Amino acid sequence: MVKLKNVRKVYNKTTVIDEMDLEIDKGKFVVLIGPSGCGKTTTLKMINRLIEPTSGSIFIDGEEITKVNPVLLRRKIGYVIQQIGLFPNMTIAQNIEVVPRLLKWPSEKRKKRTRELLELVGMDPDEYINRYPSELSGGQQQRIGVLRALAVEPPLILMDEPFGALDPITRETLQDEVKKIQKKLNKTVVFVTHDMDEALKMADIIVIMKDGKIIQMDSPEELLANPANDFVAEFIGKHRLKTDTELQTVEDVMKPNVVTVLKSKGTAESISLMRQKNVDSLIVTDDNGRLEGVVTIDKIRELGKTGKDISGLVERGVPVVKTDAEAKTAFDMLITGRLGFVIAVDDEGRVKGIVTKTSMVKALADIVWKGNENG
Numbered sequence: 058m059v060k061l062k063n064v065r066k067v068y069n070k071t072t073v074i075d076e077m078d079l080e081i082d083k084g085k086f087v088v089l090i091g092p093s094g095c096g097k098t099t100t101l102k103m104i105n106r107l108i109e110p111t112s113g114s115i116f117i118d119g120e121e122i123t124k125v126n127p128v129l130l131r132r133k134i135g136y137v138i139q140q141i142g143l144f145p146n147m148t149i150a151q152n153i154e155v156v157p158r159l160l161k162w163p164s165e166k167r168k169k170r171t172r173e174l175l176e177l178v179g180m181d182p183d184e185y186i187n188r189y190p191s192e193l194s195g196g197q198q199q200r201i202g203v204l205r206a207l208a209v210e211p212p213l214i215l216m217d218e219p220f221g222a223l224d225p226i227t228r229e230t231l232q233d234e235v236k237k238i239q240k241k242l243n244k245t246v247v248f249v250t251h252d253m254d255e256a257l258k259m260a261d262i263i264v265i266m267k268d269g270k271i272i273q274m275d276s277p278e279e280l281l282a283n284p285a286n287d288f289v290a291e292f293i294g295k296h297r298l299k300t301d302t303e304l305q306t307v308e309d310v311m312k313p314n315v316v317t318v319l320k321s322k323g324t325a326e327s328i329s330l331m332r333q334k335n336v337d338s339l340i341v342t343d344d345n346g347r348l349e350g351v352v353t354i355d356k357i358r359e360l361g362k363t364g365k366d367i368s369g370l371v372e373r374g375v376p377v378v379k380t381d382a383e384a385k386t387a388f389d390m391l392i393t394g395r396l397g398f399v400i401a402v403d404d405e406g407r408v409k410g411i412v413t414k415t416s417m418v419k420a421l422a423d424i425v426w427k428g429n430e431n432g
């Protein structure tokens with residue numbers, strides 16, 4: 058589907074992409090990962106011709122891209138840029154329809170497509186099409202960024218750290234959604250991230266880059282089992298946990314930074330906190346930091362009365378686990394549970410963190426990795 062051959066990019070005598078060869082098969086989810094400045098964004102931008110290589114060639118479906126009309130090229134390629142990049146003065150519908158408009162789709166067809174797309178990510182079209190980006194939560198804006206890239210059904214989608222700024226719950230949900238869409242529509246995705254956990258979860262193939270070069274390109278399993286060199290080992294190793302997996306507790310696998318709100322707070326204040334923290338849900342506590350439940354932006358919008366506190370909107374049946382319980386307990390709850398997270402509390406019931414599927418992948422990675430090291 059995509060092929061880079063001897064691609065170099067030089068800026069003022071500095072080589073930022075060095076003789077890169079890369080082949081990506083149709084329908085694969087390929088993740089580029091590496092330290093800041095290693096050339097991930099540059100690679101994506103060369104694929105859709107926002108940047109021209111200094112030398113070498115890039116092919117899409119066997120055609121050299123410099124020979125393809127750029128409009129036709131962009132029709133084949135969806136692009137989610139490193140910041141969300143919605144146009145603030147355009148409505149959600151207008152944002153999604155940027156490329157369909159460029160391609161002169163008739164208005165009926167555009168409208169139909171926009172509705173389909175919003176439904177794909179569970180956002181009610183009637184409620185959202187006429188809103189502006191500032192009237193959406195961070196997670197919802199991020200979804201629109203993804204939908205915009207999907208609008209004309211391109212076979213190839215480039216995503217540059219699309220979930221960088223999101224909280225764990227929203228990030229987890231969006232990862233699941235994107236993966237599901239990619240499989241369902243059989244798209245080829247090139248996805249950039251800094252986050253090894255995200256790479257391990259999402260990728261069919263992981264491409265580890267450093268200083269403009271590909272260091273290793275393999276499936277997650279292969280990468281964990283046989284890192285090509287010390288750099289790769291260390292890159293994965295940063296994500297290692299305790300040595301003895303038996304003794305891992307919930308505390309070892311949870312993410313400690315969660316956004317909480319007191320149940321006595323008002324609906325308006327909660328929404329503004331969600332905006333500020335880029336989240337779609339908040340963990341609700343009492344005055345002593347003890348868990349009450351979760352409140353979501355949808356619930357507030359649906360049932361919230363201005364001037365009222367959120368206590369009546371709290372969903373209480375959320376899965377809870379003690380921080381000192383075995384990590385496996387939380388994993389079992391995640392696998393069998395309806396929600397993508399489990400909240401970790403101390404003996405007093407105070408909120409300490411959250412366990413997500415990403416935390417689980419992290420722990421599994423460690424087991425594979427350790428297994429290899431112990432021979």
Ligand SMILES: Nc1ncnc2c1ncn2[C@@H]1O[C@H](COP(=O)(O)OP(=O)(O)OP(=O)(O)O)[C@@H](O)[C@H]1O
Nearest residue numbers: 068069073091092093094095096097098099100251
């Ligand atoms: N227009 C430019 N002129 C000169 N140097 C540039 C230009 N754009 C990028 N670079 C350099 O090229 C290198 C690769 O940049 P690139 O944006 O591809 O990195 P990245 O891997 O995406 O990093 P990050 O993870 O921080 O987004 C960096 O050293 C950067 O400073």
Ligand SMILES: [Mg+2]
Nearest residue numbers: 097098099139
């Ligand atoms: Mg970048």
